[in-house]
Amino acid sequence: MSERLAQGPDGQWRCRWCEAAGFDAYRDYHDQEWGYPVHEDRRLFEKLCLEGFQSGLSWRTILAKRENFRRAFKQFEIAKVAKFKDADVERLLADEGIVRHRGKIEAVIHNASRALELQREAGSLAAFFWRFEEPGAGGDVRPTSDTSVRLSKELKRRGWKFVGPTTVYAFMQAMGLINDHAPGCIGREAVARQREAFEPPR
Template sequence: MNALIDGPDGHPRCRWCATAPEFLAYHDTEWGFPVKDDHRLFEKICLEGFQSGLSWRTILAKRENFRAAFHSFDFDQIARFTARDVERLLQDPGIVRHRGKIEAVIHNAARAQELVALHGSLASFFWRHEPDAGQLGEPQTASTSEASISLSKTLKKLGWKFVGPTTVYAFMQAMGLINDHAQGCVIRSKAQQARSAFKRPHAARG
């Protein structure tokens, strides 16, 4: 199947961005552009965990509600959540009310703090797992990769939850660790320019 579709401006884009009205802006301005803000990185890996078994459209539609419920994914604040907060969140109709996923976000917040203590930032840890160009296959032809499998295993060893290889691959696509825009997509070159100009964070020296 052709991976491209003409956008409203007549330029070709990844076909998936036409499957829901709200996907176009997300595709054009966020997906595949490199991110080094720790809260955004933590938000995305949490939201990908919430997406497990659901559609990204469902999660994207609720994203602002998730941000309000989880203090803009400030993991230092979330790590202090208690059982009372879990019960509060389970009553919040604006988010996905799944006990295991909610508890995983709180649990992972503490793991995020541990990574920051070791590496200086989440960004410095995650960007260490950026794959070499030679490791990448044709865009949008896989749901996992060697790099996502490796990162998933590392996160699980560190105690993270809801971080399987498919979840991690979607995280890497969205946060710009790879440029998975389809060949010929008008945004692919823009994402690549952003990646070329992006200053990779370095781990703190200890």
């Protein structure tokens, strides 16, 4: 078996990263979410925000706090977050349930306004992000791709913050814009089938 795989307690082979942490929620996230195509603007916005919060940290930390983040940021409803004021920033900085980093908190609020602009221009975030889909299957071990670099540059050009190529690539992996489940992982074919049947919004 590939060194990128690990066998779970149920005997199934999965991407090693979801077993190595010894964290059941990681396995559930891998099996039920990671890599499956997403076309809902709220979920796309949420994930990009959370990947920004992950910068310098582990996804395990963010995943463990995800429900707290959702509560704190109004379920990542874009229009609601865009209306946050200085008082909301201070409220969030006092919230022990999330990552209390002023720059990242302010970036989420700032990016919500950029997201509204992008929705008006492209029709939806999904219509925009799915222009950057990487067809076929990935599965390579890499922190970025040419596509994530292009998407990062485009978002930065539009004023988004905390959207470097590595952050954007992790977002692409999670939201199904590329299938990076390791060959032999139980999720790889399931994701491939959903991506094949999925019709990205245009």
